[in-house]
Amino acid sequence: MSGGMSGEDRSVGAWLRTAGAVTVLTGAGISTDSGIPDFRGPNGVWTRDPKAERLSTLQDYLADPEVRAEAWRRRLDHPAWSARPNSAHEALARLEDADLVTAVVTQNIDGLHQRAGSRRVIEIHGTIWWVTCVDCGLRTPMRDVLARVEAGEADPRCLRCGGIQKSATISFGEALDRAVLLAAQEVARACDLLLAIGTSLQVHPAAGLCDVALRAGARLVVVNAQPTPYDEVASAVLRTPIGEVLPRLADEATATGMP
Incomplete structure (x- = not known):
């Protein structure tokens, strides 16, 4: 329904307006309009280059x-450095400003939700804007480490202890931060509506937040171009491009004169 509201869009907009608490779960699909490719879509990073997954596997990286040198080289040109929030990020920030979104739980590492104005963002897979030493835990701004890569260091080590450094993101084979995961589970458990946007809902424990919300009695709405394992239990499934439908949902939810 490009260019207009469908009946299902209006229903979701009404749910957003009347729900006591709304938690949003976002995946890579919300950032593709900002020039950041997803992972499993037709033009996804791993679809086009299956070897790229090895760079994100902790065992191989360590x-x-x-592998580390190649990962650092690729980070020099990561699309996140030049990306800007798109209309979907901005719509979610607008919903938060209207007190209609309680929290955004994101699988993304690009920081675009915060740059759009969202304040309560839980980054369950970490952030690419920081680097962590795997030995001593020192956190360093990514830009400082990339400056060393540009200066010729293939595998820049921690300046405090000499340990291996990696982006402050969750790699395959690495456990999620327990406190972050608990925070995400809590906002999923407390919500009346869970809006899952641009995520395949195939990666756990992130996808399991849908189960947490459903068990607590929440509605689930899926906004994703491709089918997900949770479509059958969702109250609504929207296939409209995210950058089109999110602003419309925000308009519907924040419209004045509504009951």
Whole structure:
């Protein structure tokens, strides 16, 4: 329904307006309009280059300096550095400003929700804007480490202890931060509506937040181009492009004169 509101869009807008608490779960699909490719879509990072997944696997990263060097080289040109929030990020920030969104739980590492104005953002997979030493835990701004890569260091080590450094993101084989996961589960448990946007809902424990919300009696709405394992239990499934439908939902939810 490009360009207009469908009946299902209006229903979701009404749910957003009347729900006591709304938690949003976002995945890579919300950032593709900002120029950041997703992972599993037709043009996804891992679809086009299956070897890229190895760079995000903790065991390979820690064991192989060549994997680390390649990962650092690729980070120099990561699309997040030039990306800007798109209309979907801005719509969610607008809903939060209207007290209609309680929290955004994101699987994304790009920081675009915060740059759009969202304040309560739970980054369950971490952030690409920081680097962490795997030995001593020192956190360093990514820009400082990339400056060393540009200066010729293939595998920049921690300046405090000499340990291996990696982006402050969750790699395959790495456990999520327990406090962050508990915070995400709490906002899922407390919500009346869980809005899952641009996520395949195939990666756990993030996808499990849908189960947490459903068990607590919440509605689930899925906004995603491709089918997900949770479509059958969702109250609504929207296939409209995210950058089109989110602003419309925000308009509907924040419209004045509504009951």
